[in-house]
Amino acid sequence: MRIEQATERDVDVISVILGEIAAYYGGKPTPGDPDQIRSALFGDRPAASVLLARDDESGDALGFASYTYMWPASGAGTSLFLKELYVRDSARRRGVAGALMAALKAAAVEAGCSRVEWTADTDNPPALEFYKALGAVPRDGKVFYRVAL
Numbered sequence: 001m002r003i004e005q006a007t008e009r010d011v012d013v014i015s016v017i018l019g020e021i022a023a024y025y026g027g028k029p030t031p032g033d034p035d036q037i038r039s040a041l042f043g044d045r046p047a048a049s050v051l052l053a054r055d056d057e058s059g060d061a062l063g064f065a066s067y068t069y070m071w072p073a074s075g076a077g078t079s080l081f082l083k084e085l086y087v088r089d090s091a092r093r094r095g096v097a098g099a100l101m102a103a104l105k106a107a108a109v110e111a112g113c114s115r116v117e118w119t120a121d122t123d124n125p126p127a128l129e130f131y132k133a134l135g136a137v138p139r140d141g142k143v144f145y146r147v148a149l
Contacts, residue, residue: 001062001096003103006050008042013061014050021086025121048083051103053096063087065100067107073114080108082118085127097130119144 006014011034018032040047053062066084073079082104087096108116120127 001094001099002054002056003051003099004054006041006052006064008038010050010052010061011037011041013052014041014064017061017064017086017088020088021084024086051100051107053087053091053100055091061088062091062094063096063100065104067104069111069113070117073117077114078112079115079117080104080111080113082116085118098134101134 014037015031015034018037019029023029041050048066048068051065051067053064054060055062063086064084065082065086067080067082069078070081071078085097085100087100105116118131120131122128
């Protein structure tokens with residue numbers, strides 16, 4: 001397996017994976033809009049970056065991690081914020097998520113970040129167990145908010 005930064009030629013596979021994520025969370029497996037993906041990741045003002053885990057032999061995408069940088073983190077520092085970590089069903093329990101998390105940590109170190117942060121759904125026990133196995137500890141003192149536009 002190899003981890004690599006997604007490029008514009010990966011828009012179609014990212015679109016399919018977004019549909020798989022929607023289905024995983026109970027929605028319809030509708031692929032993401034390629035134009036929105038292209039704009040969000042490769043437009044004039046990218047909103048995020050994506051790491052893709054690929055099978056060494058076939059080149060097939062096994063999973064992905066979508067992230068962005070946030071400022072300020074601690075003092076005037078920067079943090080890497082993981083928005084979505086997803087491993088395709090056929091690739092689970094093969095070390096893909098761990099490899100993606102290691103690559104995210106390396107990206108954060110390379111960017112001079114002071115930390116990696118993320119949220120997890122409380123009704124996703126496999127994710128919670130995975131993060132616990134990494135040594136991550138849930139943080140108290142923050143409430144997550146969302147306003148639809």
